[in-house]
Amino acid sequence: MTSVGAAFPAMWRELAPIGRHTGSGGYRRYAWTPADADCRAWFRSQAEDRGLAYETDRNGNQWAWLGDPAAGDAVVTGSHLDSVPDGGAFDGPLGVVSSFAALDELRARGARPRRPLAVVNFVDEEGARFGLACVGSRLTAGQLSPQDARALVDADGVSLAQAMEKAGQDPDAIGADPERLARVGAFVELHVEQGRALDLLDRPVGVASAIWPHGRWRFDFRGEANHAGTTRIEDRRDPMLTYATTVLAARKKARLAGALATFGKVAVEPNGVNAIASQVRGWLDSRAADEDTLAEVVAAIEQAARERGARDGVEVSVVRESFTPVVEFAHELRDTLAALLGAGAPVPVLPTGAGHDAGILSAAVPTAMLFVRNPSGVSHSPAESAAEDDCLAGVSALADVLEGLACR
Structure with a gap:
């Protein structure tokens, strides 16, 4: 130099x-x-x-x-x-x-x-x-x-x-x-x-x-807003529970596949401390050494989200926002x-x-x-x-x- x-x-x-x-x-x-x-x-x-x-x-x-x-x-x-x-x-x-x-x-x-x-x-x-x-x-x-x-x-x-x-x-x-x-x-x-x-x-x-290969997916979890202090646990349709379970599932599925999966952004409605959320929207970033592995990891995370959503009375939808092979x-x-x-x-x-x-x-x-x-x-x-x-x-x-x- x-x-x-x-x-x-x-x-x-x-x-x-x-x-x-x-x-x-x-x-x-x-x-x-x-x-x-x-x-x-x-x-x-x-x-x-x-x-x-x-x-x-x-x-x-x-x-x-x-x-x-x-x-x-x-x-x-x-x-x-x-x-x-x-x-x-x-x-x-x-x-x-x-x-x-x-x-x-x-x-x-x-x-x-x-x-x-x-x-x-x-x-x-x-x-x-x-x-x-x-x-x-x-x-x-x-x-x-x-x-x-x-x-x-x-x-x-x-x-x-x-x-x-x-x-x-x-x-x-x-x-x-x-x-x-x-x-x-x-x-x-x-x-x-x-x-x-x-x-x-x-x-x-x-x-x-x-x-x-890598991509970004938006997960929408739709439940029912309600009062945090008066709604029985049994009566709740809390999308935050479904979202939290999905975050943990993402970590597990990625680790088992030697891939990467991260929920790094989240938006909550109505976003009140004393309110059960009506909707949680989370963005997943996932990457893997090959496209087949990436597809399998994201599919497994989506399946885990839907299974938990069915238990929680929460509707789950997934949209792929970007993908790079x-x-x-x-x-x-x-x-x-x-x-x-x-x-x-x-x-x-x-x-x-x-x-x-x-x-x-x-x-x-x-x-x-x-x-x-x-x-x-x-x-x-x-x-x-x-x-x-x-x-x-x-x-x-x-x-x-x-x-x-x-x-x-």
Whole structure:
């Protein structure tokens, strides 16, 4: 790493305060909010400071180009800047900051790109506001219809279309962008590892092999509201009991199958301390190494919910809100990355259970991922961390990859 490595900590300090909640210490950078606008302004300023050609595409994704975008066969890198509720500093932003720093590193090396290079910030990757992950990349890849996207609604009843319009983005323009994707020859996303595999291997950087299939399901439990202090236990139709039993069943079914299942969001009506709930709505996130196992786990959780609901006099309905099949990253590109980074010792190649824009785009363009060590393994939390030396190692690795792909 040359002295240009100083650019990374400077960018990191500039971005760090944006959207940070003083109480939790986590980030609330939700799509199409003022915090998101500040992040987007930061991205644009970084592009313009480097003399890169800046543009926003029809779906609100931001692009910064070195070279002619129309030339085609571009090498693109980047990630996202939005967050989950009270998320950590590294999930998403590490990839964007590292991408700009890697371009700086290439220039410091005197590398001359033979292919266009670009840094991208995909909008609304986490889905924290509207409930669907990877909206920007899904729209671009044609995996989400404009009609369905515009109809997404946040907790306050604001639609995605309304939020985009308020932020100055035209919601009528959103949709598939095959011409743009046709110009991309490879997409490489750097991301903090959301787990401890690299830490256990004592390695700062790794290459992704695949993304587990994953999805989100909404479980609705409908019972009968009543007085908590006067209604006999025998007369209750309490959906909270059914929901609680389903949460425990999810843990058990996932553990037995070697999968993951999490109820991380819940809404209760009427949500009174002295009232039996009339409805409980819970959102299940489930992931597994293969699609058959995932389907079996979710089916088993649904069956457990319905069986308990029948005992409790509670109606149960289940809606799949999103699903991403298993992603095997392009083997040739993955192996190229491993070869570029494995001169001293073989670079770790590992799967992940977390979804990413690279996974969405993999159906349309060759994609690959680099992971940077997370010593605690904690993610989607203010405790998420990565050592500066490891971050700089990630920048160096990404610069090596970009040089190998675009400059040779």
